[in-house]
Amino acid sequence: MADKKFHVKVTVTLKNGVLDPQGKAIEGALGSLGFDGVGSVRQGKVFDVNLNAASKKAAQEVVSDMCEKLLANTVIENYAVEVNG
Amino acid sequence: MKAAIVQFPGSNRDRDMFAALETISGQPAHKVWHTDTELPNCDLIILPGGFSHGDYLRSGAIAARAPVMRAVATAAAQGVRVLGVCNGFQILTEAGLLPGSLMRNAGLTFVCREVMLEVANPQNPFTCGYTQGEIIRCPVAHHDGNYFAAPKTLAKIESNNQVAFRYANGTNPNGSVNDIAGVFNKQGNVLGMMPHPENLIEAAHGGTDGRRLFEAALDMLESTAA
DSSP states (O other): OOOEEEEEEEEEEEOTTSOOHHHHHHHHHHHHTTOTTOOOOOOEEEEEEEEEESSHHHHHHHHHHHIIIIIOOTTTEEEEEEEEO | OOEEEEEOTTBOSHHHHHHHHHHHHSSOOEEEETTOSSOOSOSEEEEOOBOGGGGOSSTTHHHHTSTHHHHHHHHHHTTOEEEEETHHHHHHHHTTSSSSEEEOOTTSSOEEEEEEEEEOOOSSTTTTTSOTTOEEEEEEEESSOEEEOOHHHHHHHHHTTOEEEEEOTTOOSSOOGGGEEEEEOTTSOEEEESSOGGGSSSGGGTOOTTHHHHHHHTTOHHHHHO
């Protein structure tokens, strides 16, 4: 069976309880721009991965493995994998 | 004792480290490239400071997955001493050889200054040249030196006496939890620290507080204690 093309979106965010000085700075900057009502801001990363895999499930598995091994540092970060296509 | 210094693309404190080791031991250290899969026969492996792979993804993240790091992990498991300074510390945490992680400095800015360090555990091959609670001077130069570990991990690090150095006298430059500046692995043969002891080796550096760390790691202390 030929592999199919998938687009996978990976979102990496800091775990709860991990200090996020960059998020805090962004929060402050939003306030100084006059945006009211901002409770808090946490920043993270997004990866767009295009890959060939046998199935949606296989794509999900291989990208989760990529997250565990490189894309996220699971000491401080959570990741979410969203497979499209 | 033979030492090896691992060089990554973007290492920039490797020459300082090489000079420090040669000054102290009289022997040049081996140089190892990040793509090497084997290490020379040595008793001390050093990962120097710098900006390996441009700090892309996370500081030390790409370097931690370099081929040479498998050999470093194998050697560390066999009890070979491993020292990571600054980016080297970041690489060791990313490689899982040390607990915790180094985050962006709490003040968001790059810090380049001298700090005071308290020796938190001198019962170790790296720190036995110092005394418990001794305060030494050391320079720091980093953007991602804010040590973080989850509460459970932190409790273990503290109860196992894995903290080697703490920032002292209010000089914590980066927001590190519990003022941690350097940690050992559980076995005590791997040390990571953000400050640069290799830059306080000769009187011309303005002090020699870093010297005893290398003398200890190279088992040279008897010869210098006299």
